[in-house]
Amino acid sequence: MNEMRLTEREDVTMAESKISARGVQVYYGDNHAIKDVDVDIQDKTVTAFIGPSGCGKSTFLRCLNRMNDTIDICRVEGDIRLDNEDIYDKRVDPVQLRAKVGMVFQKPNPFPKSIYDNVAYGPRIHGLARSKAELDEIVEKSLRRGAIWDEVKDRLHAPGTGLSGGQQQRLCIARAVATEPEVLLMDEPCSALDPIATSQVEELISELKENFSVVIVTHSMQQAARVSQKTAFFHLGVLVEYGETAQIFTNPRDPRTESYITGRIG
Amino acid sequence: MTDITHASPGRPNSILAPDDRTRRRNAAEARFRLYGILAIGVAILALIFLLTSVVRNGAGAFTQTYISLEVALPADKLDKNGNRDPAEMAKVSTFGYKPLIKAAIQDAMAAQGIAIDGLKKPESLVSEDAAAQIRNYVLAHPEVIGGSRTFDMLASGRIDGFYKGRVTMQSAERDSNVSPEQLRLADALKEAGLVETRFNWNFILWPDASENRPEAAGLGVAIIGSLYMMFVVLALALPIGVAASIYLEEFAPRNWFTDLIEVNISNLAAVPSIVYGILGLALFINFGGLPQSAPIVGGLVLSLMTLPRIIIPARAAIQAVPPSIREAALGVGASKMQTVFHHVLPLAAPGILTGLIIGLAQALGETAPLLLIGMVAFVRDFPAAPPEGLFDPATALPVQIYNWTQRSDPAFVERASGAIIVLLVFLIVMNAVAIVLRRRFERRW
Ligand SMILES: Nc1ncnc2c1ncn2[C@@H]1O[C@H](COP(=O)(O)OP(=O)(O)O)[C@@H](O)[C@H]1O
Numbered sequence: 232m233n234e235m236r237l238t239e240r241e242d243v244t245m246a247e248s249k250i251s252a253r254g255v256q257v258y259y260g261d262n263h264a265i266k267d268v269d270v271d272i273q274d275k276t277v278t279a280f281i282g283p284s285g286c287g288k289s290t291f292l293r294c295l296n297r298m299n300d301t302i303d304i305c306r307v308e309g310d311i312r313l314d315n316e317d318i319y320d321k322r323v324d325p326v327q328l329r330a331k332v333g334m335v336f337q338k339p340n341p342f343p344k345s346i347y348d349n350v351a352y353g354p355r356i357h358g359l360a361r362s363k364a365e366l367d368e369i370v371e372k373s374l375r376r377g378a379i380w381d382e383v384k385d386r387l388h389a390p391g392t393g394l395s396g397g398q399q400q401r402l403c404i405a406r407a408v409a410t411e412p413e414v415l416l417m418d419e420p421c422s423a424l425d426p427i428a429t430s431q432v433e434e435l436i437s438e439l440k441e442n443f444s445v446v447i448v449t450h451s452m453q454q455a456a457r458v459s460q461k462t463a464f465f466h467l468g469v470l471v472e473y474g475e476t477a478q479i480f481t482n483p484r485d486p487r488t489e490s491y492i493t494g495r496i497g
Numbered sequence: 498m499t500d501i502t503h504a505s506p507g508r509p510n511s512i513l514a515p516d517d518r519t520r521r522r523n524a525a526e527a528r529f530r531l532y533g534i535l536a537i538g539v540a541i542l543a544l545i546f547l548l549t550s551v552v553r554n555g556a557g558a559f560t561q562t563y564i565s566l567e568v569a570l571p572a573d574k575l576d577k578n579g580n581r582d583p584a585e586m587a588k589v590s591t592f593g594y595k596p597l598i599k600a601a602i603q604d605a606m607a608a609q610g611i612a613i614d615g616l617k618k619p620e621s622l623v624s625e626d627a628a629a630q631i632r633n634y635v636l637a638h639p640e641v642i643g644g645s646r647t648f649d650m651l652a653s654g655r656i657d658g659f660y661k662g663r664v665t666m667q668s669a670e671r672d673s674n675v676s677p678e679q680l681r682l683a684d685a686l687k688e689a690g691l692v693e694t695r696f697n698w699n700f701i702l703w704p705d706a707s708e709n710r711p712e713a714a715g716l717g718v719a720i721i722g723s724l725y726m727m728f729v730v731l732a733l734a735l736p737i738g739v740a741a742s743i744y745l746e747e748f749a750p751r752n753w754f755t756d757l758i759e760v761n762i763s764n765l766a767a768v769p770s771i772v773y774g775i776l777g778l779a780l781f782i783n784f785g786g787l788p789q790s791a792p793i794v795g796g797l798v799l800s801l802m803t804l805p806r807i808i809i810p811a812r813a814a815i816q817a818v819p820p821s822i823r824e825a826a827l828g829v830g831a832s833k834m835q836t837v838f839h840h841v842l843p844l845a846a847p848g849i850l851t852g853l854i855i856g857l858a859q860a861l862g863e864t865a866p867l868l869l870i871g872m873v874a875f876v877r878d879f880p881a882a883p884p885e886g887l888f889d890p891a892t893a894l895p896v897q898i899y900n901w902t903q904r905s906d907p908a909f910v911e912r913a914s915g916a917i918i919v920l921l922v923f924l925i926v927m928n929a930v931a932i933v934l935r936r937r938f939e940r941r942w
């Protein structure tokens with residue numbers, strides 16, 4: 232009886248954390264870029280990774296959808312689980328994983344195709360739509376989720392690269408959500424954007440957490456404070472502190488975190 | 498107290514007067530621009546010189562003088578037994594037709610009242626090809642025997658040259674092949690409307706002709722041979738080259754082996770083309786047992802030669818596709834292959850195409866390796882339609898040019914220059930196609 236309750240409880244915590252990483256080490260050749268990182272990322276939450284430049288935020292983020300596989304010299308050790316399944320298991324096809332764990336990059340990178348084709352590409356290759364009408368529906372829904380539908384609905388067949396930087400980035404977000412991912416990884420999605428576009432994207436991120444688990448890397452602490460519920464502070468490849476955003480910013484436990492948020496390191 | 502209106506030494510306080518440094522810099526810039534203009538000027542001059550000399554020498558090849566004569570076809574000469582048996586008629590060789598031509602000229606002279614003192618061998622106004630022309634006609638249409646018929650015959654090379662300015666009365670005096678009297682006769686016939694110069698389709702359509710009949714020599718077999726070879730090169734080098742580039746750029750691990758391949762490809766692109774000819778001779782003809790002089794062998798050799806020249810620019814084009822596009826595709830869950838074929842390749846296509854067309858153009862103009870595999874042979878028979886025709890003997894445009902420049906009759910120099918014009922037109926067409934294709938693919942937005 233007792234035992235059963237225990238397992239039940241464990242199930243609950245497991246269900247809460249969408250991704251759990253244990254003892255993750257990343258090496259670029261001899262460079263030990265990520266050192267023994269443990270982290271639990273929850274569903275329907277925005278988790279921010281902050282830290283000085285070069286501390287390994289992007290590297291760790293790219294472990295979560297195995298984008299690091301494309302770098303020859305990169306080696307990942309440890310255990311990363313998505314819904315309690317090891318994503319580095321031999322049986323996992325990274326392509327399938329990336330459909331579940333979408334990614335938005337630092338520099339907006341729409342395909343040099345039409346706005347429609349940009350969004351429709353993912354659903355097409357994953358066979359998510361059985362008809363043109365269904366695909367149209369997915370495209371519209373994704374563009375709405377990307378908060379860009381109203382701006383582009385009249386020119387869906389215009390080139391995606393003709394949009395402004397902020398619009399391009401929202402198009403990339405729409406493209407990422409079109410494959411119905413469960414987790415959305417964003418690597419400094421606003422660093423190439425002006426303040427107005429940044430606030431639009433931030434607003435969008437807050438909406439996205441209703442449906443997705445969002446992980447965002449940012450170099451702006453204000454941004455982390457504005458959009459995230461959980462914050463992880465990385466320093467020199469080590470996860471120094473991880474907790475509620477409010478707590479990290481008002482009451483950091485580690486002196487290194489404190490120095491960073493008060494502007495003494497980084 | 499320091500006077501702050503006086504700046505550091507050497508720097509005048511007015512920006513209206515340039516200082517020494519600025520003046521020197523501007524002079525250097527002006528000089529550099531001048532060098533550039535000079536360099537381009539030299540290049541343009543060289544190009545103009547090349548084009549004018551080729552056109553001046555070669556334009557004549559595109560016109561041809563014809564002599565139109567009514568030739569009597571007496572039955573007693575052409576069909577002695579009068580039974581119109583083709584086998585028996587064929588026994589009368591072209592030699593038997595020569596007197597008919599001579600008679601036709603004499604008839605025309607009599608009819609037009611032309612008399613020229615000291616005229617010898619009036620029949621040599623007409624090309625040696627004419628006898629064969631009449632014979633072929635008679636054998637195909639035996640019913641004309643006994644009557645007469647007007648034939649449009651090629652003028653001989655010297656007479657043709659006379660109307661193109663290559664042969665003059667003065668040069669004819671010293672020439673054993675033509676006399677001033679014959680030239681005067683030609684002029685008289687021209688007056689009578691029997692001699693005419695018009696566009697020379699035969700130059701493009703007919704096969705090569707022997708040493709003493711330059712007026713009948715054409716590029717037909719060479720053009721077909723070249724087209725067949727380009728077809729083989731395109732069919733082999735394009736897919737292999739693109740596949741190799743994609744594999745090396747996108748899939749191959751970076752290790753000593755791929756480094757070795759890379760170095761070798763660069764070296765192969767620099768290997769002299771004649772070496773490929775030797776390789777082709779050994780590999781395809783001696784070892785593979787393929788026929789000599791065949792476009793298939795030429796195409797294979799040129800493919801080998803062209804491959805590295807296609808792979809290098811294709812790899813550069815693939816490399817130039819921004820990595821962010823690959824990340825974007827991988828990020829939405831495209832496989833490596835989907836990334837390459839949906840995104841990388843379309844973006845690299847214009848660059849790949851440019852490299853391909855330049856490679857093909859080089860192959861089209863290549864002579865040396867073809868000499869080694871026997872494509873220099875004298876070929877008068879057109880190859881059959883592909884694919885069988887790929888194994889028939891043929892020549893190629895550059896080899897034909899080389900061949901004609903080796904012959905003694907100056908009429909062949911004209912033909913060679915004309916062939917160069919044809920080759921240049923082919924190259925221009927290929928480049929135009931490349932530009933059009935590139936425009937179409939280059940919707941890079
Ligand atoms: N592709 C790569 N190849 C080799 N080293 C890399 C590569 N990407 C990142 N690194 C190294 O890994 C470390 C962490 O980099 P990164 O994750 O990009 O940091 P951040 O995103 O926090 O600025 C740095 O020392 C960087 O030099």
Ligand SMILES: [Mg+2]
Binds near residue numbers: 288289290418
């Ligand atoms: Mg980074």
